[in-house]
Amino acid sequence: MFITSDFRLTRRIPFNFIIAALIFLATSQAARADNLAIWNFNDSDLNVDHGSGTFTSSLNIVNVLFAAGTTNNARLGDPAGQALSLQGGTGSVNNGRNITFNVSTAGFSNIIVSLATQGTSTGFNSNQFQYSLDGITFVDFGLPYTPATAFGTLPLVFSLAAIVALNNNPNAAFRVVFNGATSSTGSNRIDNIVVEGAPTGGAAVPEPASVLLLLSGLGGLYKVRRRKSSVIKRHKT
Numbered sequence: 001m002f003i004t005s006d007f008r009l010t011r012r013i014p015f016n017f018i019i020a021a022l023i024f025l026a027t028s029q030a031a032r033a034d035n036l037a038i039w040n041f042n043d044s045d046l047n048v049d050h051g052s053g054t055f056t057s058s059l060n061i062v063n064v065l066f067a068a069g070t071t072n073n074a075r076l077g078d079p080a081g082q083a084l085s086l087q088g089g090t091g092s093v094n095n096g097r098n099i100t101f102n103v104s105t106a107g108f109s110n111i112i113v114s115l116a117t118q119g120t121s122t123g124f125n126s127n128q129f130q131y132s133l134d135g136i137t138f139v140d141f142g143l144p145y146t147p148a149t150a151f152g153t154l155p156l157v158f159s160l161a162a163i164v165a166l167n168n169n170p171n172a173a174f175r176v177v178f179n180g181a182t183s184s185t186g187s188n189r190i191d192n193i194v195v196e197g198a199p200t201g202g203a204a205v206p207e208p209a210s211v212l213l214l215l216s217g218l219g220g221l222y223k224v225r226r227r228k229s230s231v232i233k234r235h236k237t
């Protein structure tokens, strides 16, 4: 009898597991986001590290440095490596200056930009995220933010889904304007800048035919399980 109930348990787990896997698959398909561009700064430069995009800085070049990074918001198994480290500069000359990254969103919608950051007490403590539809005119998005003193585990996330003109836009661009530095060596570190989006054209959502196929597959599995169950019951009696 003990062996029989164990046998039923091992039959039930795969069935539940299959349902969970299918639900997860359907959910992840619906929420699928592709990485369009990633900067992990691990090679201590401003060149994009995954995907496509260009990155520029208007800070004095001597104040654009690299220092220990983080795995906060790292993708594709990227190690912490290095992070971008931006200093206030002599006389806090870099207040009001920015980093800008141009990333084409052609073929994508629901654009999300995220990054990890930290700042020292005399670094830039009032930073404004912006987006641009043409790569020329930039618009504030959200309120100025103050970086935490440590990278921590949660990235800053700017969900731009409501800005529909950013969808499928080859001229899309993003910017952080830095302000509030009060010393020359006060700094902000930034790591793992990710621009991602959902593929347009319906590829992100399972088609009704696929869902039907999936459901009929589940029905078939259920019948198999019912049959096995009744066989077991017959054996028990």
Ligand SMILES: [Ca+2]
Binding pocket: 040, 041, 042, 069, 070, 079, 080, 081, 082, 083, 191, 192
């Ligand atoms: Ca890094």
Ligand SMILES: [Ca+2]
Binding pocket: 040, 041, 042, 043, 044, 045, 046, 047, 048, 049
């Ligand atoms: Ca790089």
